[in-house]
Amino acid sequence: GGCRFGDVRVAASPVSSSLVRCVAPAQRADGAVALRVAAQGQDYTGHHVSFSYIPPPTVSSLSPSSGPSSSPTVVTVAGASFPAGGDVLCRATGAGGALFVGGVAVSSTLGLCALPPSPAEGAVVVELSFNGLDFSSSGREFAYTRSLSLLGVSPSSGPAYGGTLVTITVSANFSAGDTPACSFSGAPSPPVSSGASWLVC
Numbered sequence: 001g002g003c004r005f006g007d008v009r010v011a012a013s014p015v016s017s018s019l020v021r022c023v024a025p026a027q028r029a030d031g032a033v034a035l036r037v038a039a040q041g042q043d044y045t046g047h048h049v050s051f052s053y054i055p056p057p058t059v060s061s062l063s064p065s066s067g068p069s070s071s072p073t074v075v076t077v078a079g080a081s082f083p084a085g086g087d088v089l090c091r092a093t094g095a096g097g098a099l100f101v102g103g104v105a106v107s108s109t110l111g112l113c114a115l116p117p118s119p120a121e122g123a124v125v126v127e128l129s130f131n132g133l134d135f136s137s138s139g140r141e142f143a144y145t146r147s148l149s150l151l152g153v154s155p156s157s158g159p160a161y162g163g164t165l166v167t168i169t170v171s172a173n174f175s176a177g178d179t180p181a182c183s184f185s186g187a188p189s190p191p192v193s194s195g196a197s198w199l200v201c
Helices: none
Strands: 002-005 008-016 019-022 031-038 049-053 058-063 066-068 073-080 087-094 097-105 110-115 122-129 141-145 150-154 167-170 182-184 187-189 198-200
Touching: 002 019, 058 122, 066 073, 073 122, 087 110, 110 122
Parallel strands: 066 141
Antiparallel strands: 002 008, 002 031, 008 019, 031 049, 058 073, 073 110, 087 097, 087 122, 097 110, 122 141, 150 167, 167 198, 182 187
16 A cells, blocks of 8 residues: 655555555645555545645744743744644753643744743753644753742841842852842842852842
């Protein structure tokens, strides 16, 4: 038996009495072709279904490109050849293997993926698929970062004109290369001193 994509014939592998598997051959251009199937020793059926060749998706950037490992992060994926308004499958591949989550193509150049929390810090490569089988191969990375939460603030109040030195303790140690900073209702305040898991602003 075999399959015929337009005028191109390929072999078919039987899966069951009513199911065969064929590998779609390359075509010169994108677009729909007629797909027909033939049983062993028989002609191709007159009936056909449409199989569409589409341009492969590409991913150019991720925003944000990092997020805390303890909570989900909705990532905006910029690229090209997305099926506007259609569902997509997002794949995040890291040291621990591949994770698959659903997403949506907002337009032909923008998609959304809701990346779940990660048990570990580190980078994952995010790719998209529109048929659940063929993924982009752009190699854009999202970095899961260490999660910090506030454990204490002392003192917890001060005059409205500012100037109070506040000691803040956090749930994890800072790493070499970190640049801790404080923000009071959106107003940045550089630390005057800091330690492994505290800073004074």
